[in-house]
Amino acid sequence: xxxxxxxxxxxxxxxxxxxxxxxxxxxxxxxxxxxxxxxxxxxxxxxxxxxxxxxxxxxxxxxxxxxxxxxxxxxxxxxxxxxxxxxxxxxxxxxxxxxxxxxxxxxxxxxxxxxxxxxxxxxxxxxxxxxxxxxxxxxxxxxxxxxxxxxxxxxxxxxxxxxxxxxxxxxxxxxxxxxxxxxxxxxxxxxxxxxxxxxxxxxxxxxxxxxxxxxxxxxxxxxxxxxxxxxxxxxxxxxx
Numbered sequence: 001x002x003x004x005x006x007x008x009x010x011x012x013x014x015x016x017x018x019x020x021x022x023x024x025x026x027x028x029x030x031x032x033x034x035x036x037x038x039x040x041x042x043x044x045x046x047x048x049x050x051x052x053x054x055x056x057x058x059x060x061x062x063x064x065x066x067x068x069x070x071x072x073x074x075x076x077x078x079x080x081x082x083x084x085x086x087x088x089x090x091x092x093x094x095x096x097x098x099x100x101x102x103x104x105x106x107x108x109x110x111x112x113x114x115x116x117x118x119x120x121x122x123x124x125x126x127x128x129x130x131x132x133x134x135x136x137x138x139x140x141x142x143x144x145x146x147x148x149x150x151x152x153x154x155x156x157x158x159x160x161x162x163x164x165x166x167x168x169x170x171x172x173x174x175x176x177x178x179x180x181x182x183x184x185x186x187x188x189x190x191x192x193x194x195x196x197x198x199x200x201x202x203x204x205x206x207x208x209x210x211x212x213x214x215x216x217x218x219x220x221x222x223x224x225x226x227x228x229x230x231x232x233x234x235x236x237x238x239x240x
Contacts, residue, residue, distance in 0.1 A: 038128045038146070042234035050117070052160035053223035056110045059167045059215045064102050067210040075183050076200030081190030087197070088188035098206050099177035105213050106170040113164045122154035123232045158227060169215060 073094075081087045128146045135143040181204060 038130065039236040041125050041127055041232060041236040043123075043230050044233040045228060045230050048119075048227050048229060049224050050158065050160065050227060051222050052158070052225045054161065054163040055222035056163050056220050057166060058110070058218040058220055059107050059169060060218060061105050061107060062214045062216060064104075064209055064213040065211045066207040068205050068207055070203050070205050072201050072203055073181065074199055075181065075202045077183075077185050078199040079186045079189065079197040080194040081197055082195070083193030085191040087186055087190040089184045090187040091182050091184050093180040094183045095178055095180045096204070096206070097176050098179035100207075100209055101176035102174045102209055103213065104172040104174055105215055106172055107215075108168045108170060110167040111164045113162045114159065115162050116157050116159045118155050118157050119227055119229060120153055121156050121228075122230050124151065124153040125232070126150040127236050158225070160225075 073096075076089075079087050079089075127149060129149050130144050131147050132140065133143050133145055137143060181202075184200075
């Protein structure tokens with residue numbers, strides 16, 4: 001009987017200390033017991049999509065194309081010769097562009113970096129839990145106490161790739177190719193009877209740029225990852 005009286009005094013004192021925080025009666029009746037219910041925290045699972053590899057642009061070179069053209073060039077000028085005194089000719093070298101210059105394009109690929117981000121996978125929780133203590137009462141309910149327990153939050157690190165520098169191009173000049181053809185010209189004209197000597201022509205072939213080198217863009221899409229997290233949906237507690 002003395003033990004029960006001591007336990008009753010302890011319960012009344014505990015109830016008076018936590019009555020406002022736990023919604024317990026402020027003026028409980030002596031010898032009367034109150035039932036307290038612990039409501040657990042409610043959680044829900046959410047999914048969040050994050051970017052783990054960024055979108056970037058890849059460049060491809062479209063080479064220059066050429067076409068062959070024909071040109072009629074003068075290889076012997078028209079002249080006149082006289083009877084008995086023919087004209088005297090000399091051969092000279094005439095320069096021309098056999099292959100025009102161009103600009104090639106070199107690709108500098110995109111560069112990437114590494115980074116990470118910390119996510120909370122389970123929030124910090126706390127609440128009341130019933131625990132049994134050692135006592136001499138034959139009634140086990142007299143040996144149950146309410147303890148406030150706190151559990152830390154849980155975290156995880158997610159690594160992802162970042163774009164440090166996008167792809168670029170560099171211009172590389174290619175020089176033109178020069179060539180010459182031989183041409184006969186009058187050095188000393190003929191005398192006496194003038195005889196017209198027609199000019200002589202020839203056809204040469206040369207390569208010219210039909211379409212200059214260019215680039216085309218290819219877009220590589222970003223890569224994403226879905227992260228699953230548990231968040232607190234409803235806070236639990238103690239009700240009377």
